[in-house]
Amino acid sequence: MRQPDFTLTAGPTMASHRVLAALGSPLIYDYDPAFLERFLDTERMLAEAYRTSGDVVMMQGEAVLGLEAAARGLVAPGMRCLNLVSGVYAAWFGDWLREYGAEVVEVRVPYDEAIDPAAVADALDRDGPFALVAIVHSETPSGVENPLGEIAPLAHAHGALMLADVVSSLGGTELAIDDWHIDLAVAGPQKCLAGPPGMSLVAVSARAWEAMEANPAAPRGSFLSLLDWKHRWIDGGRVAFPYTPSVSDVNGVHAALAELLEDGLEASIAQHDLAARATRAGVLGLGLELWPRSESYAAHCVTAVRMPAGIGVPALLRHVRERYGVMLSGGYGELKEKLVRLGHMGPAARSLNPLVAVSALGRGLADLGISVDVGAGAQATMEVLSGGPR
Amino acid sequence: MRQPDFTLTAGPTMASHRVLAALGSPLIYDYDPAFLERFLDTERMLAEAYRTSGDVVMMQGEAVLGLEAAARGLVAPGMRCLNLVSGVYAAWFGDWLREYGAEVVEVRVPYDEAIDPAAVADALDRDGPFALVAIVHSETPSGVENPLGEIAPLAHAHGALMLADVVSSLGGTELAIDDWHIDLAVAGPQKCLAGPPGMSLVAVSARAWEAMEANPAAPRGSFLSLLDWKHRWIDGGRVAFPYTPSVSDVNGVHAALAELLEDGLEASIAQHDLAARATRAGVLGLGLELWPRSESYAAHCVTAVRMPAGIGVPALLRHVRERYGVMLSGGYGELKEKLVRLGHMGPAARSLNPLVAVSALGRGLADLGISVDVGAGAQATMEVLSGGPR
Amino acid sequence: MRQPDFTLTAGPTMASHRVLAALGSPLIYDYDPAFLERFLDTERMLAEAYRTSGDVVMMQGEAVLGLEAAARGLVAPGMRCLNLVSGVYAAWFGDWLREYGAEVVEVRVPYDEAIDPAAVADALDRDGPFALVAIVHSETPSGVENPLGEIAPLAHAHGALMLADVVSSLGGTELAIDDWHIDLAVAGPQKCLAGPPGMSLVAVSARAWEAMEANPAAPRGSFLSLLDWKHRWIDGGRVAFPYTPSVSDVNGVHAALAELLEDGLEASIAQHDLAARATRAGVLGLGLELWPRSESYAAHCVTAVRMPAGIGVPALLRHVRERYGVMLSGGYGELKEKLVRLGHMGPAARSLNPLVAVSALGRGLADLGISVDVGAGAQATMEVLSGGPR
């Protein structure tokens, strides 16, 4: 089957040539000194991207591994947790918390809205104290971004550990682990870093390590264990891995981080912001509606578009892929048939890729008989792109 | 730091250009139809390499993930297990079995010997019945290969499930999942397949699925869950993944399996056998001793060499890497200082790579003042290679 | 400096991953049997793409080398040649013919028109006989395509050798060496084949070989010599090269031809036709004029756009490259400041690449204060693309 010409999805997303070349570089032994050097260098860059002076852990397995490891590591039976739910992923995370025995209180908003920091403050005051507050920074399934920078300090001020799913936000929007007092964060390299989809990039604060050490339920001697990395890799002087790292994935993440930091974190965020604004303008130009109720909390990584009634999303995506060679994403979970997502992460946030996404969606809908204004969509997209990054 | 010129290790091992090109091919969406096609094709080839008509599961995470998933999936508290221990990995596996609540009986031999099928038959008769028999086919840490083809049918005849760690044997030595009645096997792509080190390649029999379904302790809704793959991916008609597969790793494994099957499984096994014989002849020619007490059970994937007393293995490996650009492996776990391992897997099993390994080891020892016959080692290696595969 | 995001130029043009992987595959000896096999396979595919059962010669050097070799090989002092001039390249070719001593008659049209076969017939009748007729099939500098299929048979019927510059037409438009009686054709791999820019792909008829053999002025013992390839490579049984072939370039051309033929020559031509039609519709939608006076002879490989007075083409291209990451081509030679060229060759002829070219040009002009309708351009482009290949 023919490969896609454009991958403008919710991730995995298309990677730069540099990342691909790194993925395709010779496989070497994990204890080769050249690999050890590269691994350490990757950790150093990851911490820089996270703006943390704390520890980072690079687990081998997509971000769900890191999230499960984080939840299992921190949650002890009976622990009181505040889970902030504005989308599918946060809802699932709540299921995990409950399964691991936590007593969970939730702040919930509809999946097309963001969490209000005031509501969090209320919950902390009213229902606290909590040992843990959990949030999804950027809800990829619905393109909603929560104000983590306002919420995390609240949690911290109330003495709770702050656990943040930053899978699709790292590199694409503001994020400051230390300044915001985030204790445990998990990112994926296959989103705004535009790297390979096989790792969990975790930041862990000293407080989070203490909590895990004190938690008898935290996994130990398990592929799910963050503590194994602490005990064997970090405390052991960074000479022995608890598990064989994926040499190729680390090579890919190394290149992705190097590219990010050489361009500059701020420049990358500005580029994602430009692409997101252009895409939203294009979608509105087509005559469609955004899924998020307000642009103020639309995500930097993907733009979720509310589908007109009667559109079969899978058929639409199949048509766009077949006729135009453009791969877009549909909804996820319970939103599967309600929206289409246009990704703008990494290289897909550059150049005229937002125009390609908007036009493929618009013309695809037109082909299926939906009335959209393809020209106005394109014009609006290009007008924003013409202005450049803010 | 300069990259190594030769990676002749216990794995990850050097990959072919075809595998590297696949790893470096464009990253696409996991639900792109081209990726779905490739994923299915990879599964089909994996089953062929495993010689099974049963299910295969490709988990994303090095083989330890698959092994933990297998153990957790099959073991219920109180279950009686027979663990066959001829090396470090099997010993660790026994720890897991006990941790998950099994009642474990072990057949143990020194780590330089292989398991005797007669001893297994005795144990099955004497201490049975067992619900599960566990074995490591090829003990990579010590270069010992157990006679799985004789042992697995015994387990099956006694009604036990047979769980085999075939991490470093698939593709390099005889292995027949269906004919030998193996219920659960876990391989790694970074050994004889010479692919990327980031996946667990699992074969599961119908009986093993039944056992997991019936086991309330089997992980569900977890990155460690084989059942999640069964329920969501297999039973769901192979259209939805429970976890995002690593597109690049799957691309790499696809290429590695395609190369294996195009060359032919038997040809690959013969090549590994030739390289192993040549390496052993070279080691003996140098005047050194093999770690396994008998060549009859020396592994196809690595040759473990007993180190003379007084050699600091890490210093030796560092010297060989620095002066000759050749990366070899030391021992592992409690064997760390006792042996050196020369890998001959995938491309490293081809051409004159065994000569490079033998000569680098020999000359490296000579450089450190150990008396070895470098010329005789090379001559013996070349003589075996001259004979070609059997 | 940042690499371009899109290369939509008059060639070299962006290549597929398969071609890039071939270019990046290991360099081997030119007399390695694997390379000899690949070289022969490339020749076989080239002949198939040329639709010829005659000889092909793959010289190492961009197409100008092949064209000079062809002209020097065929032209003897005093020879009467009919040169058909509708563009820059044909005019230059006439200079060569005269320099090598030919007596040259020319049929000339303005550079925004195509050669009329009736005018050729007239010239053949009126000014003949000619030993050689020369034409540029597709004038890349001005985006004009001449009706070679009608003209070549006329030349043949009048007993002349037909020499065709098909540098930018092979693979993108109809071309049939044998059926049309073309004696010598020279193509470049970096145009519609989307391969590397380092080779001359030459087709030579038996009559052309005879003419060269009989020509004492034809280069011999020279890098410019086609006869060297005939004598040493072809007549010698294809075992010895007169000059070291560029292993990497041949690898790249091999992949490009394989991709072309696997997709199908007709499918490739249809794809280029679709892209050309979409691009032209987009340009007209922007409110601009095409350079060719009639769409009936607009080229399949590039669309030349007449620039409004007062536009500095280099400044425009620089702006589009800097702000949008899109590289377009300007004019060439005496047309340098008069037009912009949007390339649609190989991968650039696929998917929404024509939209990217049209929109980058349109928005770029708008940024510089020129009134264009970016939305109408995009809409028109997408409408044609929606119809698919004819």
Place this chain on the structure above:
Amino acid sequence: MRQPDFTLTAGPTMASHRVLAALGSPLIYDYDPAFLERFLDTERMLAEAYRTSGDVVMMQGEAVLGLEAAARGLVAPGMRCLNLVSGVYAAWFGDWLREYGAEVVEVRVPYDEAIDPAAVADALDRDGPFALVAIVHSETPSGVENPLGEIAPLAHAHGALMLADVVSSLGGTELAIDDWHIDLAVAGPQKCLAGPPGMSLVAVSARAWEAMEANPAAPRGSFLSLLDWKHRWIDGGRVAFPYTPSVSDVNGVHAALAELLEDGLEASIAQHDLAARATRAGVLGLGLELWPRSESYAAHCVTAVRMPAGIGVPALLRHVRERYGVMLSGGYGELKEKLVRLGHMGPAARSLNPLVAVSALGRGLADLGISVDVGAGAQATMEVLSGGPR
């Protein structure tokens, strides 16, 4: 057909991953600013490798193109030339000089000896004056290296232009264009630079340019013209190419030069020297004879081995390639059946590659019934390698 495992030939030779990745990087337009920057950077590095502050020209076509361009550019009919012949290539070069009308005097030695500077001084005194002295620095076909550093200043002192074929010496042995007063030098990237085999890397002194400008026979308006590069590219301010450069080849040469200069020119020369010494020791250890009569002038790039009577060289090479996957080179031209050449250039000069070449040759001969001491050859090779670069 299976690719070779080792390419240890007289060039093209195996390239590093970095060079391969550069060859496989995206093809971009030759007037893209990123490419122009890369082209200029490549020129700068080439001049540094040549140790010249004069001009360099990078022609697209293997080194024979550059040599022909140099000879045609400098030689005017009737010009008196001194040609120094110690091998096949120099003999052919003399044929060119005569063909272009020069009056040629030659100093000749058998092809297994080097030119004696005293003989050159004699010829310059006795038969001069000469306008041009021509030499092949490193005769790849016979593995003999001439003392260019002593000869070139003699030519210069006598007022002659010095033209040197340095195809296989640049990067592998001492070479100093300015200090030695070389006026025109031509190197190939596929030898000690271990780059792609598609370019001519030319160094031109001001005196050489003057001579070409004054020579009415020098090619102009031709792919063979160095003056075209001078007039259009250099004098035009390095903004317009006379011919389309091969983007992929330039990318490859860029990477090869970067690698050379980052490692250091002296380190590279020392590495080639080590590999050559080790290979010669190995050959002698096998019980064979070197082709050069004295090791003092054996080449740094390849080691030519005199074949015992009765050996069919092509059959030997075929056997070694088939059974061991190692590609070696035979003789060339009239030396075809008399010798085998073991290449040690670029990556092939590193690590244990000399051992692989020596052992493949030795064991291959043994397989054919020739008595050689494979062990002694290996031992001797390793002993030299153990000593490291001088």
